[in-house]
Amino acid sequence: MSHETIYSSLFVQARGALRKELATCLRTGRTRRRPEKRTDLHGKTNDMVMISEQPAEAEDRAVPGHREGDLIIGKNGKSAIGTLVERKSRFVVLLPLPNGRTAEDVRKALVAEVRRLPEHLRRSITWDQGKEMAQHTRFSVETNVSVYFCDPHSPWQRGSNENTNGLLRQYFPKGEDLSAYTRRELNTVADQLNGRPRQTLD
Numbered sequence: 001m002s003h004e005t006i007y008s009s010l011f012v013q014a015r016g017a018l019r020k021e022l023a024t025c026l027r028t029g030r031t032r033r034r035p036e037k038r039t040d041l042h043g044k045t046n047d048m049v050m051i052s053e054q055p056a057e058a059e060d061r062a063v064p065g066h067r068e069g070d071l072i073i074g075k076n077g078k079s080a081i082g083t084l085v086e087r088k089s090r091f092v093v094l095l096p097l098p099n100g101r102t103a104e105d106v107r108k109a110l111v112a113e114v115r116r117l118p119e120h121l122r123r124s125i126t127w128d129q130g131k132e133m134a135q136h137t138r139f140s141v142e143t144n145v146s147v148y149f150c151d152p153h154s155p156w157q158r159g160s161n162e163n164t165n166g167l168l169r170q171y172f173p174k175g176e177d178l179s180a181y182t183r184r185e186l187n188t189v190a191d192q193l194n195g196r197p198r199q200t201l202d
Contacts, residue, residue, distance in 0.1 A: 045134050048149040051126060051157050058124055058148075064088040065123035068161035069110070071101055071132060072168055074178035080132075081178045081186065082109055083168065084125070085161045090201065092164055092193045094186035098179050103134035114143045124148060126158055167193060 058066035066087045071080040082095030095109040114122055124146040127133050136147040150157040171189045172178060 045129055045131060045136065045149070047137055048129065049147065051148045051150050054124065054126065054148045058087065058126070061088045063123070065121040066126070067124070068126045068158040070128060070158065070161050070165060071097075071106070071130070072165055072172055072178065073101075074172075075175050079177050079179040081168075081172065081181065082106060082113075083161060083165055084110075084113065085164045086121070087160055090160055090164070090198060092190045094168075094190045096181060096183050096186055100179075101132050103132055106132040107135040107139045110139055111142050114145055126150065126161075128155070128158065164193065 054066075057063040064086060067084045068087060069082065069084045071082055073080050078100075080097050080101040082097055084093040084095065085091070093113060095113055097105050097109055099105055110125070122143060122145050126148045127136070128150050129152060133139075133147065133149075139145070140147055155162045168189070172181075
């Protein structure tokens with residue numbers, strides 16, 4: 001049974017007072033389930049190394065320095081914030097993209113951020129197959145950090161990042177112009193998430 005079936009069942013069965021009670025427990029507060037759209041607007045990224053070739057140390061979270069990345073998209077798809085989550089510690093870094101979310105914009109932001117990290121924490125990044133990572137080969141040359149790509153329509157392969165992006169929507173609701181946020185504002189949000197107790201980290 002897929003997660004979509006479980007969610008749909010909860011929303012279909014919830015009626016009257018029960019529906020209202022359930023809605024108050026949901027972070028989004030939605031009373032209607034919206035199935036995921038699977039339209040491919042990104043095109044094809046060349047020379048991808050798939051997640052199946054990722055080293056075992058990244059998979060089992062044994063060694064710090066492996067990250068999951070993605071974009072949070074703003075109003076009308078015209079603005080974005082980059083998100084990086086370290087797999088072992090769940091440490092979050094937010095990347096401002098004030099000039100847009102082209103492959104060049106994303107590469108420059110990632111390169112600048114990765115170069116701030118200690119060398120032993122620069123191991124790999126796992127991303128989805130979005131066109132914003134079309135310059136991943138150049139990024140790897142500039143940083144010596146490998147990039148791995150998830151299988152199509154498989155967000156659970158970047159589970160830490162997906163969960164974090166859900167939390168971040170409390171700070172950056174859909175429909176906002178995300179290019180307006182400064183690095184200082186993004187750092188403040190990241191600090192709040194990084195200081196938050198995590199059950200998974202005990």
